[in-house]
Amino acid sequence: MKKPLLVGAHMSATGGVHNALYTGQFFKATVIQLFTTNQRRWAGNKITKEEIALWEKAKKETKITHIMSHDSYLINLGSPKKMVLKKSIKAFSEELIRCQLLQIDYLTFHPGSALNSTEKECLDTICKSLLSLKPLIKKKPILLLETTAGQGSNVGYKFEHLAYIIKKVKKNIPIGVCIDTCHIFAAGYDIRTKKEFKNTLKEFDEIIGLNYLYAFHVNDSVFELGSRRDRHASLGMGKIGLECFKFLMTNPKTKYIPKYLETPLGDKYWKDEIKLLKHFGGEK
Ligand SMILES: [Zn+2]
Ligand SMILES: [Zn+2]
Known part of the structure; x- marks a missing residue:
């Protein structure tokens, strides 16, 4: 059987998490990312039995796999402020439990x-x-550190930062990395051409190890290489350009890794962007 290409986008869960799956199906996505709760509020959603049933049914009907949740924007697991840190760990634990329920x-x-x-x-x-979090940990979900653009005082804009965390927790926590193409580019890693992307992947392999690479956020970038500014653009409409995304879909090391669009035009373009990525990967 032919291996499926794992391409999708961040889908809205308005009206219930199961809706993200059906929206994904509408866009011909084979994978999706979603928020399991309002990403701008501390108080998290409780997942009910009814929701789990609808979710399970939607999963069967849509056949979507490799489902990814993105945590709340408020969470800072590295905060020097005691209160914020406490709230962050609590919110993150709740997120972890929602992920396990689903x-x-x-x-x-x-x-x-x-x-x-x-x-x-x-x-x-x-x-x-x-x-x-160790007492809460189960096989799933795998926790993925996202590469950042290095905006403000964010850490995670150097592969060394992620390698440092992985080394310290890997024995106890299932951990990996999600590369955001916009973020690494803004952080200074060039990925505009096949040659440059290959070099960046080699660097990733040497510092972190490609076996820790589980996913990509696929976004073009509004700002230049090394700008340290995080603003996503639709594929081919930013400073990265299409060669990068073609490489992602053809290089044997990255081709079958799940990819999630977080491009800004959303609904209007996702169908085309998903189609384009699949086309790059050799699928009709
Ligand atoms: Zn991202
Ligand atoms: Zn971003």
């Missing part, structure tokens, strides 16, 4: 922001926060 495969999160602490302190706090 049997979600990956939970991706921005590692954290140092604010007035140092990057090293922030990274150590993130490791401690993650290790505190």
Whole structure:
């Protein structure tokens, strides 16, 4: 049997998480990302039995796999502020439990922001926060550190940051990485051509290890290489350009890794962008 290409986008869960699956199906996605709760509020959703049943049914009907949840934007597992850190760990634990109830495969999160602490302190706090989750950990979801653009005091814009966290938690926490193409480009990793992307992947392999690479957020970038500014553009409409995405869909090391669009034009373009990525990968 031919291996399926795993391409989709971040889908809205308005009206219930199961709707994200049906919207994904509408866009011909084979994978999706979603928020299991309002990403701008501390108080999380409780997943009811009815919702689980609808979710399971939608999963069967849509055949969507490799489902990814993105954590709330408020969470900072590396915060130097005690209260925020406490709230963050609580919200993250609740997110983890929602993912387990829905049997979600990956939970991706921005590692954290140092604010007035140092990057090293922030990274150590993130490791401690993650290790505190150990009693809740099950096989699924795998926690994915997202590469960041390095905006403000965000850590995670260097492969070394992620390698540092992985090394400290891997024995106790199922951990991996989600590369966001817009973010690494803004962070200074060139991926505009086949040659440059290959070099970046080689660097990733040397510092982190490609066996930790579970997913891609596929976005073009409004801002230039090394700008440290995070603003997504639709594929081919930003500073990265289409060669990068063609490479992603043809290189044997990245072709079958799940990919999730977070491009800004959303509904209007996702169908075309998903089609384009599949086309690059050799699917009609
Ligand atoms: Zn992303
Ligand atoms: Zn972003």
